[in-house]
Amino acid sequence: MTAPLTRILVVSADPAWRQQVAAGLTEAAHRLAPHPFVLHPLPSAPGDEALRHALSPQAGEDLQGVLIDHGAGGDAAAGEQAVATAQRLTQARPELSLYMVLEDDAAKLLVERLASDAVDGYFFRDEADLAGWCRILAAEVAEKSATPFYDALRRYVAQAKDSWHTPGHGGGDSFKASPWVGDFHDFVGEELLRADLSVSVPALDSLMHPTGVIAQAQRLAAQAFGARKTYFATNGTSTSNKVIFQTLLTPGDTLLLDRNCHKSVHHGVILSGARPVYLDSSVNRRFGLFGPVPLATLRAAIAAHPEAKVLILTSCTYDGLRYDLRPIVQMAHAAGIKVIVDEAWYGHARFHPGLRPTALECGADYVTQSTHKVLSAFSQASMIHVNDPDFDEHLFRENFNMHTSTSPQYNLIASLDVARRQAVMEGFRLLDRSLQLAAELREKINATGAFRVLELAELLPEAVQGDGIRLDPTKLTIDLSASGWGADELREELISRFNIQVEKNTHNTLTLLLTIGTTRAKASRLFDAMLRLAKERRTPLSYGRMPEAPRFSRLACLPRDAFYERGERLPVLDDSGQPNPALNGRVCCDQIVPYPPGIPVLVPGQVIEPAVVAYLARLLQTQRSIELHGLCEADGELRLRVLREAELARLPALQTDA
Template sequence: MPENKTTKPMSHVLVVSADAGWRDEVVAGINAAAQKLDNPFDLLAVPAADAGAAVAAVRADGDVQIVLIDHGDHAPAARSGKGAARHQDVAAMAQEIIALRPELSLYVTLEDDENKLLLEQLASNVVHGYFYRGEHDFAGWARILAAEIAEKSATPFYDELKNYVRMAKDSWHTPGHAGGDSYKGSPWVGDFYDFAGENLLRADLSVSVEMLDSLLHPTGVIVQAQRLAAQAFGARKTYFATNGTSTANKVIFQTLLAPGDKMLLDRNCHKSVHHGVILSGAQPVYLDSSVNRKYGLFGPVPRATVLAAIEQHPDARVLILTSCTYDGLRYDLKPIIEAAHAAGIKVIVDEAWYGHARFHPELRPTALESGADYCTQSTHKVLSAFSQASMIHVNDPLFDEHLFRENFNMHASTSPQYNLIASLDVARKQAVMEGYRLLDRSLKYAQELREKINATGVFRALELADLLPEELANDGIRLDPTKITIDITASGFSSDELREELFERFNIQVEKSTHNTLTLLLTVGTTRSKVSRLFDALLRLAKERRPERTSARMPELPHFTRLACLPRDAFYEYGERIPLLDEQGQPNAALAGRVCCDQITPYPPGIPVLVPGQVITPEIIAFLTRIMRMQKSIEMHGLATHDGEPCLRVLAPGELEAMASRTVL
């Protein structure tokens, strides 16, 4: 099976020492030794004279994989007053480098074991290994450093999957296409074999292949791959999920919450979070999100609202927040998490759109670095995993792995797609080995693209101040620069028209839109050519500007009302369907005061207007009616139909009362 031709990786070892003679000798010695090794990672030592130069090099050179810090130039200094200061200097340098790029490996040279004991006290959590300064065993050093890179860049599951495909075993097991053989030669579906590719089909295998481990009960290569992912993302434990972050959220909910347990959640959570509330039987306390009414964007929950909810509900077991939002707004999480922990509340952060943040200092701190107990990430959204491939990261010191596994297996398929698991393994490797360089490039493209968009004189890239609802002004909210929201108002195009023009004429597909914005997503896969083509398209469309349309705003989302019962209980009732509109085509007053059985969600943005168990008000009925009339491009998830008419499923008379008397046998 031929391998794809790729550029050979580069791996720089940054040697930091104020002793120029020693530094030059080490650099030359490691490089000479590396030339004699197999050296598949192109190991190359490069010099830095001091901490400032080292930090600058780490910022500028995305190929730096290891930093070797010289502890000192002679033993007596380590035993004098200067020695103690030198320990502090080395520890401070190590901490600064790791704070900048936590994926790097750090090695330190020592004079003696006394040095090691002192440094262990100061920086044991960031130093990966030590060399004795006077040994000058550069061949040995080079082998150890090469082994470090090999370990970091290993893809245990992907490698084993490739090995199995190379074995060319006959398939007498599932799946039925038998490695793609059912497609080959078919006059009807033979083209799918060429479209999908031989390796992808050969790697679509059954759980019968023991050497590829079991996602439901891993003991081999999947365990190894997940352990490497945990190290990369800063977690105690990491689990691969092949059903997306939607399932990951539900698994955590069912692990932490028993029926009736109270939880706090921002109302602008992804609908999977609200589904998790139903499945877990939890008692939710919904927190209204902030709203940018000019652009129809929903932001984080104001910090004061979250802190007040924590104070008012000390019996809550869980708080879940979404950071960053679809539009790139991210919480200042640390003070919120500290307040929750002080009240004994576990914190889950849905980082579906922020899985790349660990690998560039401009995007950190991550949720885990801010103290979150659980974090879910859609590794496929902004890193290089396949769609549906996600990760669950755990830092909860009281984590019950058995209970988690039981809930995980309840949701996971017993026939997981091995290509998805392999893509998670590969995405983690890429993030660790070149994520900083790729993200640095994406951030530069983002800044350049903002300038180019503004230069059209018609389209405008919105900044944090434009996106931030007024009530968040002092909350420390930051913007992920890789998500660009464009104000299209001055173009005279509607968002639907502009999306169609971009797609049909310029072969460009954007992420999402509101009535007057388009959203672009830059990732590790963004290229210079794509940036140029997008700018060219917007420049041409700017020249075709139309008369500016009458300003329209998205109808204001009504505030949350109240729950008449647990969402789970309302959802599982039969209910009855009542039309949204009356016979005159007006908002149906018969719905006022009734209890909704379903989650009603305009998409985009995907924030529920109603959740199961919520009492319906006239304001909510009017909002839904207006949305359906004014925003034709918005899908309304959760509406039932009866005789072709949109309806709400609500509790039937007597069902709410019956809940109170119901007993479980």
């Protein structure tokens, strides 16, 4: 494997000084060889030129650090420009290591006051030991690019220890030479099986009580993503959300939550015993898309519930819509409310200025990310980031250990370590490529005349048009209306004829997800397929709008109380195939989720109103591509589990509507 190119930007208002230092660092770097990487200094003037280098596709993609000259001779203007440059570079590329070259300690005090969080270290002009500077810069890059857990796992596997512990396949030996399952060994590979180890290996640390290489890897991840603490989760963001809920909420506590949240959040409500205040999402009925909660709704909910402990939002949504989070977080914090942001689909944003700010940068207390969705971790590998100043680490650890496996998959942990390294060291380059490919695909798909990538204004429901909502450009939502293709049919054509699997579809859209794994070849094949399908266009279909989901009604009891009752199961449709009137006024025991889009239309404890029953009946009768999660089947018909009257009577009632 070739050594990665590692550029260091040398910034100074003094052209002679920056050229001299760049030349000296280049010479010193060659003397350091052999080395895993060689530093390549790039001289630059401060201000706009330095920023252009940091963001350019050529130099910026390999940039790992910046050396900024504060100026000589007490030049106040040069010093101010140097600090301003440091601040601008940190704002654009926070993953870059930044060192300042100072004339004296007085300059250091000034820099620390203005940009202390951004600076990783200092050098002094009168100690121009360029060989020493080079060693320190190289050590900084080595530390930032380290993968403590992955390296330890690889070393242990290379030692070829005999396994007298779990797992039972013994490093893959049970598969070898088997006439029945030997092909599985060949399929997944020797190294993956040898790395499937047990907590019996002390050198690999413990996910439940990390003090060694896992702790080191988590510290590097916290630094990379801008968190005070980061925790690796091997059972997804779904479990991560539940861990946070159980840490922050006790039975009866009030929380405000976006109804558009992932179903794991609603499961967390049940497990925690909290009292939810459900906030209706905005809806784009034309395309069957759910958007963010309107800012006015959030403001009103915070004002109406001073007792609320937590607010949880999803940003960005499945379709790429993301909140203007900073004013929302500030508003919640002013009311004493902790903010959790489910950033499952936006874990890559930290590493490209076109995608920032992240939820952590906007002040969120807790952020969950599916590192596997948009970065290079394996499926199920996620991270929990914590910035809460009141964080109770002991309580969090107890809840984390309640949910995590005592036999975690070490390959998942290694993939988180490696994914973090890649995001820090080359995330800017890879995301820049993804954004370029997204822009090219948008233009080419629109040029087919049959398909059209929707713009932000078209995706936004009317209720949030003025709320500062932004769009993640790596998520493309394609309107099929003019093509004559049905969404289900087109999706099947793409997979069966062209070997292309898309992320999801509604009744008249397809969603494409571009990641750091998207290549130009893949983009070319996708466009070729779309162009061929466009030539087979038909008479444009008259799409019916999605049935409008009813607004949330009210809670009769806590969701946890309703869920754990036995209940009874009533048909959704009556004997004549109409909405069953026997459900009206009853209290639901389960979470009923039409998928897509995956937003609960009923939650445990919710009073069932006629509009809800009519909505479910219409979905069953007309929307064949919609799955209805949470219904049970008995005697050949779909049923809803509801509380019996006697069960409801003995449960504590809620005094006001939620």
